[in-house]
C-alpha cells in the first residue's frame with residue numbers, strides 16, 4: 001500500500017504591489033512543482049494590483065490597511081490575526097513594503113521569508129536598481145532570506161545573479177531581476193514544503209547541512 005501523500009504546506013503571501021512573485025508561487029503550487037498551497041493573500045493597501053490577480057487565481061484575500069490603524073503595533077496585531085486566522089504555516093513576503101518590528105519577526109522566526117531585489121548584503125532598503133546602476137555594478141540580482149528583526153539582513157537562502165548590461169535603466173534591470181525572482185522564490189518555498197530547508201537555532205539547514213552561504217545561480 002502506498003503511503004498517503006504529505007499534506008501541502010499552507011502559505012500566506014503578503015503583498016503591497018503587483019503580486020507577480022505571488023503569482024509565480026501560485027503557478028508552481030498549481031502545476032505540482034511544489035507541494036504548497038497559498039491559503040491567503042494579505043495586502044496592506046486596498047490599491048495593491050496583486051489583489052485582483054489573487055482573486056482571479058481563486059485565492060482568498062484579506063486587506064489589512066496599514067493607514068487605518070492608530071499605530072504600527074495595532075497594524076501588526078491585525079496582520080498577525082489575519083495570518084493566524086488563515087492557518088498558514090509559512091509567511092511569504094512578496095513585495096510587502098512595510099518594515100516589521102523585531103517582535104513580529106521573532107514570532108515568525110524560521111517561518112517567514114522575504115525576497116529582495118539585490119545581491120544582499122549589498123543594497124538593503126529601497127531603490128536597489130537605481131543604486132546598483134549608480135555604482136556601476138557589473139552584476140546585480142535577487143536574494144531570498146529568512147526574516148529577522150534587522151531589515152533585509154536575515155540568513156540568506158538563495159540568490160540569483162544577473163548581468164548589468166550597457167544602456168540598462170532601472171526598469172530594464174528590474175525586469176531582468178524579476179525573471180529570476182519568479183524562479184528562485186517558488187524554489188525556496190518548495191524546499192520548505194518538502195522539509196528540505198529548515199531553521200535550526202536561527203540558522204538555515206538545507207538537506208541536512210548548515211547553509212552558511214546561499215545557493216547561488218547566474
Ligand code: GAR
Pocket residue numbers: 015016017018019020021022050094095096097115116117125142178181
Ligand atoms: C520584487 O521585485 C521584490 O523583490 C521587491 O518588490 C518587488 C515586488 O514585485 N521587494 C522589495 O523591494 C522588498 N524590500 P511583485 O509585487 O511583482 O512581486
